[in-house]
Amino acid sequence: MTIDGRKNDHIDICLSERVRVSKDHWDEVHLVHQAIPSCDLEDIDLAVDFLGKELSAPLIISAMTGGSDQAQEYNRILARAAEEFGIGLGVGSQRAGLEKASLEGSYSVIKEFNVPLVLGNLGAPQFSDSRGKGISRYSLEDVARALQMINGDAICLHLNYLQEVVQPEGETHICGFLDNLGDLTKEVKVVAKETGAGISRKAALSLKEAGVAAIDVGGASGTSFSAVESYRDSGGSGRAKRIGTTYWDWGIPTPVSLKLANVGLPLIATGGLRNGQDVVKAISLGADIGGMAWPLLSAASKGFAELKREISFIIEEIRIGLFLTGCRSAADIVRPESVITGHTGEYLEFLSRY
Numbered sequence: 001m002t003i004d005g006r007k008n009d010h011i012d013i014c015l016s017e018r019v020r021v022s023k024d025h026w027d028e029v030h031l032v033h034q035a036i037p038s039c040d041l042e043d044i045d046l047a048v049d050f051l052g053k054e055l056s057a058p059l060i061i062s063a064m065t066g067g068s069d070q071a072q073e074y075n076r077i078l079a080r081a082a083e084e085f086g087i088g089l090g091v092g093s094q095r096a097g098l099e100k101a102s103l104e105g106s107y108s109v110i111k112e113f114n115v116p117l118v119l120g121n122l123g124a125p126q127f128s129d130s131r132g133k134g135i136s137r138y139s140l141e142d143v144a145r146a147l148q149m150i151n152g153d154a155i156c157l158h159l160n161y162l163q164e165v166v167q168p169e170g171e172t173h174i175c176g177f178l179d180n181l182g183d184l185t186k187e188v189k190v191v192a193k194e195t196g197a198g199i200s201r202k203a204a205l206s207l208k209e210a211g212v213a214a215i216d217v218g219g220a221s222g223t224s225f226s227a228v229e230s231y232r233d234s235g236g237s238g239r240a241k242r243i244g245t246t247y248w249d250w251g252i253p254t255p256v257s258l259k260l261a262n263v264g265l266p267l268i269a270t271g272g273l274r275n276g277q278d279v280v281k282a283i284s285l286g287a288d289i290g291g292m293a294w295p296l297l298s299a300a301s302k303g304f305a306e307l308k309r310e311i312s313f314i315i316e317e318i319r320i321g322l323f324l325t326g327c328r329s330a331a332d333i334v335r336p337e338s339v340i341t342g343h344t345g346e347y348l349e350f351l352s353r354y
C-alpha cells in the first residue's frame, strides 16, 4: 500500500473504531486539592517556554497527519487552531512529503498560519544503518528539507516499533540508530517521540546521551497503534489482526513513563490525555506541556468550530486545575501535587525500587 493510502487508513480507523488501550491510566492519577489557592483564577499564567518558543498554554497538537488531500485539510484546520490559541503543532510523518513532491503541500499548508512552535516528524528506522534491506536512509539534508517544508522549529524522530512490528509493511530496523542520532543532534534540534508505548528510564538516558533536545514520552493510555494496525488487516493473512490484538495494550503507562523519562530534559506528555485536568496531572508528574492527538482529530473531524470549542474547554480546564492545586502558573516551580493509585501506582512503585 502507498504511504498516502496508509495515512488515510489511520485517520479513518481512528475515527470509526475503538482504538484506545483498555485502561485509562490517567484515572489513577489524582490531583491534591488546595482549599486556599495561591492567586485569583484569572491571574493564573498559562504561558510556558518550550524549546525557546513561548506558548500561550502548555499544550501541543501531537503529530498526526500529512501525505494526502484529507490530511491537508486536517493540517489546515489544526494549524489555524494552533495559531488562534498560541499552542504548539506537530505534523505527521513527513516521509510521504520527502519521497513524493506532489504531497509536500499537505504539510506545507501549515505555513499559512503563525504557529508558535512547529515540530516536524520522521521515523527512527530511517536513521538506522540497516542498508541493503530496502529501506531509505535519511541524511541531514533530508531533515533540513523536512523542516523547511513546514518552517519547523525541531524535528521529532518517532520511535514506533510497536506499530512497525504489527503492520505488514513494518520497518523494524534500529542498528546504528543511537550513533546516527548523536550525529544529527549536533546539527538540528531533535525531539525523541514515542507513539503510544512509552519511554523507559534506560531509553531516556540513551536519548539524553545522544543529545536530544526534548522527549515526548508517548505512553500507553490512549491511542494504540497496535489496535489501529489490527483493523488494517482486512482481507490479509490475519497476522496483523492476531498480533495487533495480542499487543493491543502493550506499553508503559503514560503517567509512569513521565516519571521514568524525567532525566533533566524538557518533557512532553502524550498518550491518553483527554482533557485539561489530564494536562495538569501530567505537569504534576514532570511534564512541561501536554500533547493530544486523537481527541483533537475527533473534534477536527466535526469542523473548525468544534475544534475551537474543544481546545478552549481544555485550556479553561488547565487553568482550573492549576488554580485548585494552588499553582500560580503552568511553569510554576512548585508543581501540582498528585497521588497515583491502583495498577498504575503499583507499576511505578515496583520500578522505583531499582
Ligand SMILES: Cc1cc2nc3c(=O)[nH]c(=O)nc-3n(C[C@H](O)[C@H](O)[C@H](O)COP(=O)(O)O)c2cc1C
Residues within 6 Å of the ligand: 010, 011, 014, 062, 063, 064, 065, 091, 092, 093, 121, 156, 158, 193, 194, 195, 196, 218, 221, 222, 223, 270, 271, 272, 273, 291, 292, 293, 294, 295, 297
Ligand atoms: C491518526 C493518527 C496518526 C498519527 N500519526 C503519527 C505520525 O505520523 N507520527 C508520530 O510521531 N505520531 C503519530 N501519531 C501518534 C500521536 O502523535 C500520539 O503519540 C498518540 O496518538 C497518542 O496520543 P493520543 O492518545 O492523544 O492519541 C498519530 C496518531 C493518530 C491518532
